[in-house]
Amino acid sequence: MLKQFTVLLKKDVQLVIRHKFILIMIASIIVYSLYINFVYISKGGDTTNTYVLLENQYQMVVSENEKLTIVKSEEALYDALKTDTDGVGIRVNESGNPYSILLYHVSDKSDKNKALYSLNKLMANYDSEVPITYLEKGNLELKQRSTMTSVIVFFEITAISFLGVASLFFKEKSMGVIKVYGILPGSKLLYIASKVLLFLFLEIIFVVTMCFINIGVEYSLSILPEIILQVILLSPIMVMLGFLFSVIYNNFKQFIFAYTVIVVLVTSPVFLFVTSSLDWKGIYILPTYYAFSALYNVFMKKPDSILSYALICMIVILGLTIINYRLMKREIERG
Numbered sequence: 202m203l204k205q206f207t208v209l210l211k212k213d214v215q216l217v218i219r220h221k222f223i224l225i226m227i228a229s230i231i232v233y234s235l236y237i238n239f240v241y242i243s244k245g246g247d248t249t250n251t252y253v254l255l256e257n258q259y260q261m262v263v264s265e266n267e268k269l270t271i272v273k274s275e276e277a278l279y280d281a282l283k284t285d286t287d288g289v290g291i292r293v294n295e296s297g298n299p300y301s302i303l304l305y306h307v308s309d310k311s312d313k314n315k316a317l318y319s320l321n322k323l324m325a326n327y328d329s330e331v332p333i334t335y336l337e338k339g340n341l342e343l344k345q346r347s348t349m350t351s352v353i354v355f356f357e358i359t360a361i362s363f364l365g366v367a368s369l370f371f372k373e374k375s376m377g378v379i380k381v382y383g384i385l386p387g388s389k390l391l392y393i394a395s396k397v398l399l400f401l402f403l404e405i406i407f408v409v410t411m412c413f414i415n416i417g418v419e420y421s422l423s424i425l426p427e428i429i430l431q432v433i434l435l436s437p438i439m440v441m442l443g444f445l446f447s448v449i450y451n452n453f454k455q456f457i458f459a460y461t462v463i464v465v466l467v468t469s470p471v472f473l474f475v476t477s478s479l480d481w482k483g484i485y486i487l488p489t490y491y492a493f494s495a496l497y498n499v500f501m502k503k504p505d506s507i508l509s510y511a512l513i514c515m516i517v518i519l520g521l522t523i524i525n526y527r528l529m530k531r532e533i534e535r536g
Contacts, residue, residue, distance in 0.1 A: 249318060
């Protein structure tokens with residue numbers, strides 16, 4: 202059995218190399234890294250939360266859409282900023298005038314823009330200068346890098362694995378490999394397992410390389426075990442989903458329809474709503490929301506319970522394995 206699995210894995214590796222899949226991964230790493238370093242980081246965004254401390258019970262009407270939060274004490278203000286190091290704290294005196302701004306230092310230009318942005322959210326067209334008090338060095342750039350890297354990693358695992366295993370399957374089908382495999386003794390699970398293992402290995406290499414390049418070696422090493430665990434849970438699911446639809450459809454053109462539905466209708470909303478200020482309750486019905494949230498929380502070093510998520514993933518993997526085994530058996534018998 203081990204010898205047969207080795208032969209299957211070697212055959213899949215040769216197909217991947219022959220069709221220049223490695224070059225596609227390398228090109229993706231280069232393009233994504235260039236985007237993160239020279240477009241996304243320099244662009245930034247107006248997503249700053251503002252925390253307001255009103256002295257002597259001064260009353261102020263605050264719009265919920267403006268990301269303004271009223272805190273009740275000095276301690277609550279510092280706690281809020283400690284949790285959200287990208288936020289801005291504003292002290293307002295009993296006359297209703299801002300007199301102090303607190304934030305974590307990133308850069309003079311960025312800090313000034315954030316302070317002005319937050320002041321104008323609080324009081325439109327406010328033009329008086331308010332002194333800034335720095336708490337300590339912030340990590341806005343690292344957070345931005347981690348956010349976009351998590352998005353790209355998730356897209357790579359969900360979309361590329363899904364599409365990659367399909368391209369291999371249809372290539373083998375056109376070469377007559379499926380028919381030959383049907384008359385040879387051996388487990389059909391090994392055929393599926395070789396593709397799962399191959400793409401899992403490729404995804405881990407991709408993820409580690411992306412992390413080292415874009416969020417630094419030191420930070421990457423601190424979260425790498427958790428990231429690899431997320432890849433181990435998610436990659437087999439996407440590979441077997443891709444395999445499932447490959448067997449269902451007759452050719453690659455028909456398969457593209459399923460690919461479009463999954464990537465555009467299921468994956469894209471996750472990127473849009475999880476990494477932006479938009480709010481849509483329907484996002485919670487998408488399984489990809491929870492998969493991406495688990496990966497995103499690892500990149501952000503947010504404590505999250507992995508046990509229930511891992512258990513669900515293993516159940517899904519087991520279910521997909523049984524379904525793919527039966528579909529593969531049917532495909533061989535039909536061939």
